[in-house]
Amino acid sequence: xxxxxxxxxxxxxxxAETVTLSCTYDTSESxxxxxxxxxxxxxxxxxxxxxxxxxxxxxxxxRFSVNFQKAAKSFSLKISDSQLGDAAMYFCAYRSxxxxxxxxxxxxKGTLLTVNP
Amino acid sequence: ETGVxxxxxxLVMGMTNKKSLKCEQHxxxxxxxxxxxxxxxxxxxxxVYSLEERVENNSVPSRFSPECPNSSHLFLxxxxxxxxxxxxxxxxxxQGRFETQYFGPGTRLLVL
Numbered sequence: 001x002x003x004x005x006x007x008x009x010x011x012x013x014x015x016a017e018t019v020t021l022s023c024t025y026d027t028s029e030s031x032x033x034x035x036x037x038x039x040x041x042x043x044x045x046x047x048x049x050x051x052x053x054x055x056x057x058x059x060x061x062x063r064f065s066v067n068f069q070k071a072a073k074s075f076s077l078k079i080s081d082s083q084l085g086d087a088a089m090y091f092c093a094y095r096s097x098x099x100x101x102x103x104x105x106x107x108x109k110g111t112l113l114t115v116n117p
Numbered sequence: 118e119t120g121v122x123x124x125x126x127x128l129v130m131g132m133t134n135k136k137s138l139k140c141e142q143h144x145x146x147x148x149x150x151x152x153x154x155x156x157x158x159x160x161x162x163x164x165v166y167s168l169e170e171r172v173e174n175n176s177v178p179s180r181f182s183p184e185c186p187n188s189s190h191l192f193l194x195x196x197x198x199x200x201x202x203x204x205x206x207x208x209x210x211x212q213g214r215f216e217t218q219y220f221g222p223g224t225r226l227l228v229l
Contacts, residue, residue: 004159035217044121044222045207091160103148103173103214107160 002027004094006108013082014116020067021077021111023092031097034068034075035105040088048090051075053097079113087115119143121221123208129227130198138193138224140208146219147212149191151183154205154223166191167214198228 003026013019025034032053039045051059051068058066063080079086092108121142130136142149151163165173166185180202182194191208205225209218 037220045220047217047219050217097215103150103165103167103211104162104175105160105218109157109159 002029002094002096002106004092004106004108006090006092006111008111009109010112010114012114012116013079015082015084017082018078018080019082019113021079021090021092021113023075023077023108025073025075025092025094025106027073027094027096029096029098033095033097034066035093035095036064036066036075036077037091037093037107038086038088039091039110040085045091049077082115084115084117087113089113121208121210121219123206123221123224125224126222127225127227129229130195131229132198132200134198135194135196137195138206138208138226140191140193140221142189142191142208142210142219142221144210144219145212146210146216147188148210148214149185149188150209150211150218151191151193152207152209152220154207156204160207164193195226198226200228202226203228 005024035050036048037045038048049061065078067076089110091110093105124139148167153161163177164183169185184192205223207223208221211218
């Protein structure tokens, strides 16, 4: 079974600085997607960025980028020029693209990011 | 309304009550999901419906009963719940199994 591990329960960053959130996963599959979701306090979870395992190039969405290391099974999220609105719980998630359970997202426990003014 | 909506946003119920959670998606998607989010635990997938047919049921107790009358609506019927069922229940939708899941704001459930 796939597992997703976020080893940092909490992180903090100063406004305008850069922070990296870690995620590792365990799978025997080669075809899958990885996601970072953001859940602000009392607000809904939204997709930040996603990465297909077959793509070598790291995904980027404005100030958010990932460092995808397939061999190491690592998928970290870098937030540049951090803003107060980035404060949230961040979840790393895995979804298989093969086999029967393509619908299932496997989530990590999350990292709570605080942004200090 | 846009995206995925859920009602009610908060619910308090006794162990003998029967209640229902409602989810509606306005994205034209054909798959809908129920997740449970408990404190300090990863989100757990409960049920998946694709084209109104249940395609996944992750060993969820029978006191949770899902219903998907059409591709835009999903319900979770609750009866004789336990205090450990208190959690945030999230609904999500996607266009097929290979596309991104979009989440609703959740229903915060407290079972007394």
